[in-house]
Amino acid sequence: MFDHAAEDPGRVVFGRKADGRWQDVSAGTFRDEVLALAKGLLAQGVRFGDRVAVMSRTRYEWTLFDFALWCVGAQPVPLYPTSSPEQVFWMLHDAEVSACVVEHEDHAMTIGSVVDRLPRLARLWQLDADAVAELCAAGERIDDAVVHRHRMALTPESPATVIYTSGTTGRPKGCVLTHANFMAEADNIVRAYDPVFRSRPGEQAATLLFLPLAHVFGRMVQVAAVRGRVKLGHQPQLSAAALLPDLREFRPTFILAVPYVFEGIFASARREAELAGKAGPFERAVDVALRYAQAAEERAFGTGPGPGAALRVQHQVFDKLVYSRIREALGGRVRHAMSGGSAMERNLGLFFAGAGITVFEGYGLTETTGAAVANPPERTRYGTVGRPVPGTTVHIADDGEVWLRGGQVFTGYLGDGRATDEVLRDGWFATGDLGELDEDGYLTITGRKKEILVTSGGKSVSPLPLEERVRAHPLIAQCIVVGNDRPYIAALVTLDQEAVAHWLTMRGKPVSEPADLVRDPELEAEIRRAVVAANTLVSQAESIRTFRILAARFTEDQGLLTPTLKLRRKAIEKAYATDVEGLYGK
Known part of the structure; x- marks a missing residue:
């Protein structure tokens, strides 16, 4: 961040929505805002190694606090905005959190309902009550050099964050991720997906982040965007009514989402066609997209010649009538997307590819700082989660469990050596997921061991x-x-x-x-x-x-x-x- 600001302070790195309009934020401005907020945190008693919780929807200030906390050597602890008081209590207590940032009064009341059981919690700031301005004012008398001394004291092995697994059973466990974990993940992804992060000549790559920043996927996207010099916008609401207008205005070149978002886009397009009495043409467009994408996939793997002349003509016709409208709903510039969190149905991936949007399905966990496996841009195999990202190795154990090894694998669970020893084995992380590798090294997830x-x-x-x-x-x-x-x-x-x-x-x-x-x-x-x-x-x-x-x-x-x-x-x-x-x- 600081290097980028020094090299090109005027480069646009964020889009920030204020008063209903998107405004550009330059690298220099972001650096200055992070520095001012970091000084305010120091002035208010946040120290190197402290853990500070952040409970908010996805918004610009979340990212601002993330980088400011990192600058003073503190460790953000994300909390889902929907967390119950007991869930909040457990995470704040387990992580020994000393301060908390919340978005609005409802979140403050959730914290307040358990604060009497949290003697270590000394500070609470509320974003909607001008917390950023309050902290920046508090830090005005602190010299910039103080922040830089804290920043330089960090090492790659320093903990960057503690993210609690949502967990389908039992209490969530705190995954300790280091700065090295984030750098390994972000830099390998940026290099491997250069066509996505570089965009077209004369066009800056941009993405609108609507994934929760409390989840590792969202945090990885945030860090990778800053590292890869991608313009990043934030959208706190996942509803179509809120998201689609911002997609049209922000005009991202790629998006990152979970499968149900793509399912929703497809279902909405189908319903719209049926209401207009065009169900038949839409289904034909779907069929052409599937056949076109499958033929292109076969060509990429050397098992077919690619789309034939007749299929190309049909595809061009439906591109004007159907596919272009789907792309336009996403802002008109989206050509790539990444999907994670759960499996995507093969035909859905083929449809979007046929409609001009290549969806790279991937696989990872909180413990792997996001994606450990993903489909490569040049050879996407739909219906699989892809191949290991650079620097990662995948092994299928005798019982079918997927094991992973790489620089992005976490160091362990906070204060839980027994749970750590159960999943970290001689440098390998035993995921608990079952999977299969095909002859080309593509991974398919087939289930969970415990399920x-x-x-x-x-x-x-x-x-x-x-x-x-x-x-x-x-x-x-x-x-x-x-x-x-x-x-x-x-x-x-x-x-x-x-x-x-x-x-x-x-x-x-x-x-x-x-x-x-x-x-x-x-x-x-x-x-x-x-x-x-x-x-x-x-x-x-x-x-x-x-x-x-x-x-x-x-x-x-x-x-x-x-x-x-x-x-x-x-x-x-x-x-x-x-x-x-x-x-x-x-």
């Missing part, structure tokens, strides 16, 4: 592939497969209410209450088709025999999802115990 179901008949079943295939149906929001110690496999399914409302409208049906809707025989038949399609992936003994449609979705507020939207299986089975028993005639 393998074993029926009462002794059949082992990985629920993930079944759940993902069922969830690929446009009407389905979530699917959880059950069957541990049961005679057969079954599933609970929740609905995408927006998609269902559209489905009802297209059939001339009145919009029903969820409790009535789940008994609609035509809807049940649709869901059954999705289950039958999923069952083609497995043997009869592993197939879903029956399912139940639920009236409400699983939510984070209920404690049924992690902040990264992963299913908390035990919590769901407990909350819906009656429904689960009903699947087995009890």
Whole structure:
């Protein structure tokens, strides 16, 4: 950051939204703001090695605090804005946090509800109450050299942050990531994805970050953008109503998201076409995109000649009629995207590639500072999470577990040597995920070790592939497969209410209450088709025999999802115990 500002202080490095308009922030301005805030933190008692929590949605000030805290040798501890008081208490207590930055009054009240049990917590600053201005004013009398002395005292092995895993079971564990971890991850990604980070001649690469900065994916994007001199904007709301206007105004050249964002974009385009009476042409456009992308993929791997002349002509026609409109909805300049957090269905990746947006699917964990494996730009294999990023090695253990080794692998869990020893083995990190490597070294994740179901008949079943295939149906929001110690496999399914409302409208049906809707025989038949399609992936003994449609979705507020939207299986089975028993005639 300081080197970039010295070399080219006028270069635009951030887009910041103020009073409804995007404003450019130069490298020099960002450096000066970070320095002023760092001095204020020192003036308010933050010291080298202190841990300071940040509880906020994704916004410019989050990044400002991140870099300011690093400049004084402190360690940011991100908290999800949706965290409950007890979750907040555990993380602040476990990390021995001495100060906290919150976004608004509701967050301050969450902290306040547990502060009497946190004797080490001495400071609380609120972004919406001018915390930045307050701290900058407090540090005016401190010399810049004081900050630089703190900054120079850092080493690559110095802890940069403690990120708590969201965890599908048990208490979250604090992953200690060093500055070396971030540099290894960011620099290897920037080099490997030069076509993405360099953009076209005369056009500055830019990305709009709407992932939560409390998650390692968002933090890695932030650091990589600064290291790679990519213009970065922040968007705190993931809803289409808030996100799409900012995408059109900010006009990123690439985006980073989780699969359900791409699923939402595709589903929205399909609904729009159906409402306009153009369902047939849209489906033909989808078919052409899939065939075009698959032919291009085969050419990249030397197994085919690429798209033929007739297919190229069809593709050009649909590019003007369909694909260009999807790109325009994302700002018009997006040509690349990165997807992580969970698996993306192969056909979805092929569709976007055919529509002119190459989605690089990757895989990583908090413990690996983000992506450890990702599809390379020159040879993307859709339906896999790709090959090891430079500097990373992947090993499949005898039981199918994925092991990783590289400079981005964390140093251990904060204060938990036993848990650390369980996953770090002679330099390898045992991920807990199951996977397979193909002949070209591309990794496919097949499930989680701890989530393998074993029926009462002794059949082992990985629920993930079944759940993902069922969830690929446009009407389905979530699917959880059950069957541990049961005679057969079954599933609970929740609905995408927006998609269902559209489905009802297209059939001339009145919009029903969820409790009535789940008994609609035509809807049940649709869901059954999705289950039958999923069952083609497995043997009869592993197939879903029956399912139940639920009236409400699983939510984070209920404690049924992690902040990264992963299913908390035990919590769901407990909350819906009656429904689960009903699947087995009890």
